[in-house]
Amino acid sequence: MSTGGSLERERRQAYLLVAPAVLVLAGVALYPILAAIWLSLHRFILVFGERRFTGLDNYAFLLSDARFWAALGNTAYFTAVAVTVELLLAVPLALLLNRAFPGRGLLRASVLVPWAIPTVVSARLWAWMFNPEYGLINRLLPGNDINWLGAPGYALHAAILVDVWKTTPFVALLVLAGLQGISEDLYKAARVDGASAWRAFRSITLPLLKPALLLAVLFRSLDAFRVFDAIYVLTEGGPANTTETLSIYAYKTLMRSGDFGYGSALSVATFLCVVVLAAVWLKLLGREEGAR
Amino acid sequence: MKRPGLGTALAVVAFLTFFLGPFGWQVLTSLWPDGELTRPWPSHLTLENYASVLWGRPFLRVVLNSLLVAALTTVFCLSMGAAAAFALAKLEFRGRGLLLSAALAVSMFPPIATVSPLYLILRAVGLRDSLVGLALPYATFALPLTLWVLTSFFRQLPDELYRAARVDGCTPFQAFRRVLLPLAAPGLATTAILVFIFAWNEFLYALTFLSTPEKRTVPVAISLFASEYREPWGEIAAASVVATLPLVVLTVLFQRRIVSGLTAGAVKE
Numbered sequence A: 001m002s003t004g005g006s007l008e009r010e011r012r013q014a015y016l017l018v019a020p021a022v023l024v025l026a027g028v029a030l031y032p033i034l035a036a037i038w039l040s041l042h043r044f045i046l047v048f049g050e051r052r053f054t055g056l057d058n059y060a061f062l063l064s065d066a067r068f069w070a071a072l073g074n075t076a077y078f079t080a081v082a083v084t085v086e087l088l089l090a091v092p093l094a095l096l097l098n099r100a101f102p103g104r105g106l107l108r109a110s111v112l113v114p115w116a117i118p119t120v121v122s123a124r125l126w127a128w129m130f131n132p133e134y135g136l137i138n139r140l141l142p143g144n145d146i147n148w149l150g151a152p153g154y155a156l157h158a159a160i161l162v163d164v165w166k167t168t169p170f171v172a173l174l175v176l177a178g179l180q181g182i183s184e185d186l187y188k189a190a191r192v193d194g195a196s197a198w199r200a201f202r203s204i205t206l207p208l209l210k211p212a213l214l215l216a217v218l219f220r221s222l223d224a225f226r227v228f229d230a231i232y233v234l235t236e237g238g239p240a241n242t243t244e245t246l247s248i249y250a251y252k253t254l255m256r257s258g259d260f261g262y263g264s265a266l267s268v269a270t271f272l273c274v275v276v277l278a279a280v281w282l283k284l285l286g287r288e289e290g291a292r
Numbered sequence B: 001m002k003r004p005g006l007g008t009a010l011a012v013v014a015f016l017t018f019f020l021g022p023f024g025w026q027v028l029t030s031l032w033p034d035g036e037l038t039r040p041w042p043s044h045l046t047l048e049n050y051a052s053v054l055w056g057r058p059f060l061r062v063v064l065n066s067l068l069v070a071a072l073t074t075v076f077c078l079s080m081g082a083a084a085a086f087a088l089a090k091l092e093f094r095g096r097g098l099l100l101s102a103a104l105a106v107s108m109f110p111p112i113a114t115v116s117p118l119y120l121i122l123r124a125v126g127l128r129d130s131l132v133g134l135a136l137p138y139a140t141f142a143l144p145l146t147l148w149v150l151t152s153f154f155r156q157l158p159d160e161l162y163r164a165a166r167v168d169g170c171t172p173f174q175a176f177r178r179v180l181l182p183l184a185a186p187g188l189a190t191t192a193i194l195v196f197i198f199a200w201n202e203f204l205y206a207l208t209f210l211s212t213p214e215k216r217t218v219p220v221a222i223s224l225f226a227s228e229y230r231e232p233w234g235e236i237a238a239a240s241v242v243a244t245l246p247l248v249v250l251t252v253l254f255q256r257r258i259v260s261g262l263t264a265g266a267v268k269e
Helices: A004-039 A057-063 A066-097 A104-116 A119-129 A136-140 A155-179 A184-192 A197-225 A229-234 A246-256 A260-291 B006-030 B048-056 B059-090 B096-107 B112-124 B131-156 B159-167 B172-183 B185-201 B204-209 B218-223 B233-253 B255-266
Strands: A042-045 A050-053
Touching: A004 A042, A004 A260, A004 B059, A004 B096, A004 B112, A004 B131, A004 B172, A042 A057, A042 A260, A057 A260, A066 A104, A066 A155, A066 A197, A066 A246, A066 A260, A066 B006, A104 A155, A104 B006, A104 B233, A104 B255, A119 A136, A119 A155, A119 A229, A119 B006, A119 B218, A119 B233, A155 A197, A155 A229, A155 B006, A155 B255, A184 A197, A197 A260, A229 A246, A229 B218, A246 A260, A246 B112, A246 B204, A260 B112, B006 B233, B048 B059, B048 B233, B059 B096, B059 B131, B059 B172, B059 B185, B059 B218, B059 B233, B096 B131, B112 B131, B112 B204, B131 B185, B131 B204, B131 B255, B159 B172, B172 B185, B185 B233, B185 B255, B204 B218, B218 B233, B233 B255
Parallel strands: none
Antiparallel strands: A042 A050
């Protein structure tokens, strides 16, 4: 039925249909990224109206900026620990959700509750539980008066806990989708062969789950790397900058100091880190797909 | 269905406590009389905190702002996203793969990377500190999500439907509007829920682009909910419950849809 003319018409209409979405994406995503790179090559202080081209000066300063390296370290630590803990909790949760038992629907709906709560609200909720005087956590740990959010060393881990609480359900859902793709026959065969449950998990579940796990790690680590909301509300980067991540440092430079040049350089650096991280994970993921 | 073993039951209780406990504690805090928070347990429960949040502060206004921005973002993303997703799923044209990968790449941008130019653009066109101006940048993250989820929904509809409509004399656009769009209604509903939740929860852009207190959205208002001398924990808890309850209800009701949408957007392909 498709004559040359109708194919041509189909193509034309296809372009018309995608055009608005493409234009919006170009306007609110692509252009701002390019503009941020351009801004980062300037000395640009908004309130003074000062703006002049300075080339790579901002980046030279960035490389010698101890606060930048500390923020990068905090961000990397936050991402690595949060994603690891989330995976370690999500796999057993997904295995549980994949099993038939009364009340499974209820559990499935309940674990989505933290996911649906705005991050800012969950950070406030945890800030209240971390309250050193009468927060729930110190109430449950008698004789304890740790200032969870005020003590360096504790605060970043408190933020990680908030992230784990909020996003483990999402990771579990991705893992669950992977689990549901594994044929029941494999487990039956393993049982016939006399394999233990642990053996079946190690030899069947884990290898077949690997692509889903890698995908979850990809999504979560990119997401954790740009963490802002939770930490901003919990500590604003304190105490003594020990919870300052790249996004927080960039935000403070942009919106509090009004330094759009260096702030843009910091946000471009964050963007580049995310690109590198994505490239590494996509390469691993691609190798995994290729191996199958 | 097998009877659950003790291990299963314990695991269920542990996960439920971990995921629901903090929210339950928040609800209890919101009903805790002001001035009694230092006690181990409230002497009675009260709705005072709700009254002072809803009537003593411009919080209802803030909720309305959030509703408006979230609804605007949803309509905006669905109207553009549905057309594009249909074309991506059913029509032949060059650059399909590129467009989907580009959308995925955009959704992975750190929002902070686009804040400075967006701030300057919105300021230049007079849309800074406006709710309409806020809905536009939300498309950066909501539109890619829309494209992925809806493309996967349109792909699940049989190609024969599209071809039959074409044979009957529909143009591709008519086939989309009359035949495929109505059939994609469940997909549209799922996407609408996801985009709405996303826009309701967004914080960084709302914090950066809005400056007038009356224009704040719920997350911004809650983050700035401090008085000079002490944190009004009871009121914060009440505001949080008001801001969260609709989402919790939505999530529990549409749990299946949300899960299928999230995994369709993330896992397939």
